[in-house]
Amino acid sequence: MSATISSTNDSTNSANKAAEGAETKRPLSGSKPPVLFCDFDGTITLSDNIVAVMKHFNPEGWEPIVQDIVALKKSVRQGVGEMFALLPSSMKQEITDYILSTAGIRPGFRELLDWCKRNGVEFFVTSGGIDFFVYPLLAPFGIPEDHIFCNGSDFSGERIEITWPHSCDEECDNDCGMCKTAVIRRFPKDEYARILIGDSITDFAGAKLVDLVFSRSHLTERCRELGLPHIPFETFHDVVHHLEQGDWRA
Ligand SMILES: [Mg+2]
Numbered sequence: 746m747s748a749t750i751s752s753t754n755d756s757t758n759s760a761n762k763a764a765e766g767a768e769t770k771r772p773l774s775g776s777k778p779p780v781l782f783c784d785f786d787g788t789i790t791l792s793d794n795i796v797a798v799m800k801h802f803n804p805e806g807w808e809p810i811v812q813d814i815v816a817l818k819k820s821v822r823q824g825v826g827e828m829f830a831l832l833p834s835s836m837k838q839e840i841t842d843y844i845l846s847t848a849g850i851r852p853g854f855r856e857l858l859d860w861c862k863r864n865g866v867e868f869f870v871t872s873g874g875i876d877f878f879v880y881p882l883l884a885p886f887g888i889p890e891d892h893i894f895c896n897g898s899d900f901s902g903e904r905i906e907i908t909w910p911h912s913c914d915e916e917c918d919n920d921c922g923m924c925k926t927a928v929i930r931r932f933p934k935d936e937y938a939r940i941l942i943g944d945s946i947t948d949f950a951g952a953k954l955v956d957l958v959f960s961r962s963h964l965t966e967r968c969r970e971l972g973l974p975h976i977p978f979e980t981f982h983d984v985v986h987h988l989e990q991g992d993w994r995a
């Protein structure tokens with residue numbers, strides 16, 4: 746596999762492959778079945794819901810925390826925990842209503858799920874987001890709950906407490922919060938073509954493990970820097986197109 750697959754360089758190639766005709770195309774005939782690990786905030790949703798909440802409710806002190814996370818000076822687990830602790834638990838309904846009424850789903854998401862179903866490909870949501878907004882936003886799509894990994898929340902105290910039911914195992918020292926690499930490592934590299942879909946910091950560690958990354962935003966830059974195999978995308982229709990072509994076997 747070449748070090749980097751860019752969508753622009755690949756367009757001619759894809760067109761040629763498409764011209765070969767659907768009859769000869771058997772995207773799943775490779776030796777290893779693909780398995781997909783998809784980020785939530787800024788990937789399935791159009792923007793990052795945690796940042797949106799902080800911007801909207803603007804609790805004092807959230808901005809330096811975000812800056813430290815972006816600068817990789819503070820782990821995601823520590824930073825996200827600290828930010829939600831700035832908000833009183835009594836705001837639960839208000840915050841939930843805000844996210845559910847403003848978050849948009851990226852075009853093509855249902856089509857991607859349909860493609861996975863048609864082809865018997867396992868699809869996991871691996872999210873650094875929080876249960877109280879991840880589950881309701883995904884409810885219309887019928888993804889089994891055991892295929893959704895995200896962080897938890899506790900509104901019983903005075904301030905919102907984030908809980909970490911899927912934190913790092915002994916093989917990851919990244920202090921992820923929701924450890925994507927631990928989920929990915931359940932699917933051995935020699936048995937599966939592991940594909941990560943994501944956009945940002947919570948995807949950096951997982952991107953180094955997988956066979957192929959569908960990337961947006963900061964994750965595209967990161968993959969370029971590290972020479973990781975990646976395909977930049979805008980909508981999930983793009984992702985389906987590349988999967989149809991069998992590009993994960995490249
Ligand atoms: Mg994200």
Ligand SMILES: [Zn+2]
Pocket residue numbers: 912913914917918919920921922923924925926927950
């Ligand atoms: Zn981890």
